[in-house]
Amino acid sequence: MASEKIFIAIAGNIGTGKTTLTQMLSERFGWVAHFEAVSENPYLIDFYQDMSRWSFPLQIYFLNHRFKAHQKIAQGFNSSIQDRSIYEDANIFARNLYEQGNMEKRDYHNYLDLYRVMCEFLTPPDVVLYLRKSLPKLKQRIAQRGRDYEKGISDNYLSNLNLYYDEWMLNYNLGKKLIIESDDLDFLSNPNHFSLLTRQILETLDQQDLFFEEKLRTPA
Numbered sequence: 001m002a003s004e005k006i007f008i009a010i011a012g013n014i015g016t017g018k019t020t021l022t023q024m025l026s027e028r029f030g031w032v033a034h035f036e037a038v039s040e041n042p043y044l045i046d047f048y049q050d051m052s053r054w055s056f057p058l059q060i061y062f063l064n065h066r067f068k069a070h071q072k073i074a075q076g077f078n079s080s081i082q083d084r085s086i087y088e089d090a091n092i093f094a095r096n097l098y099e100q101g102n103m104e105k106r107d108y109h110n111y112l113d114l115y116r117v118m119c120e121f122l123t124p125p126d127v128v129l130y131l132r133k134s135l136p137k138l139k140q141r142i143a144q145r146g147r148d149y150e151k152g153i154s155d156n157y158l159s160n161l162n163l164y165y166d167e168w169m170l171n172y173n174l175g176k177k178l179i180i181e182s183d184d185l186d187f188l189s190n191p192n193h194f195s196l197l198t199r200q201i202l203e204t205l206d207q208q209d210l211f212f213e214e215k216l217r218t219p220a
Contacts (some may be wrong), residue, residue: 005029006205007073007123009085010184011169012131013154014174015141020188021131022083028198032080034069037062048149051102059094059103059111061178065149066160074123087174090115092164124174127204131182132166135159167179178204 010018019035026033038044045063048056066086071079090112098108133141138158142150147160169179178200187194 004078006127007080007082007125008201009039009082009125009128010078010129011085011088011130011165013133013138013144013158013165014150015138016133017141017188018083018131021129022081022193024187025081025198028194029079029202032071032073032078034080034082036083036095037065045149048152051097055097055103056107059089059097059130060114062089062093062117063115067094067122070079070122072103082125085124085125086115087128087172088165089170091168092161093116096157096160096164100157126203126206127176127178128169128174129178129180129201130165131180132162133182135162137183138162146215159199176204191201 008025010022010025012018021069022033022035025031040062041058042059043054045059066082066084066089068083069087094103094108094111094115097103098105103111134157135158139155142153169177180197180200183191185197187197199209
């Protein structure tokens with residue numbers, strides 16, 4: 001990637017606060033935000049009602065959406081931040097659906113073949129930031145935001161996603177990574193928490209000279 005821009009991906013389970021943090025960092029540093037397709041996703045509600053029926057088209061939809069967003073970021077001239085990466089689709093969500101019996105073997109391998117071809121055309125993010133959150137905190141967060149189609153998500157489904165996220169992050173080697181334990185982190189309401197988080201992000205980047213010193217200061 002061009003040295004004058006950066007690309008950060010925010011990774012994490014359902015309900016970790018990825019979208020909120022993406023928006024806040026975009027506003028803080030002027031990074032272009034690329035959000036996960038939720039409200040306009042034509043499969044999402046059906047998927048949560050019948051995962052086996054809709055798992056493959058849902059994953060293809062997400063894969064297509066995130067590939068196009070990733071390409072747009074790589075080809076653009078501005079620093080960007082992405083709400084969930086294309087790598088999570090295959091390594092966490094599609095894998096979970098397959099191993100839980102909600103995606104057929106032929107569909108899963110077809111999906112993985114397409115994913116691997118797509119990745120050959122992608123430049124990885126400069127940093128993947130993983131917001132790690134425990135099951136009780138995930139359930140609390142999901143309940144607070146009150147999306148009807150998320151009410152039926154099982155504990156087992158969320159727990160498996162957490163396990164796959166941890167495994168993926170342990171083995172991730174495409175670029176820099178930053179793991180944030182977010183159970184007790186309130187970056188939305190606590191300015192000091194948000195400031196400490198931004199400092200961790202900037203200290204992980206190679207291009208720190210792109211930021212003014214005052215951006216690193218912790219509010220009094």
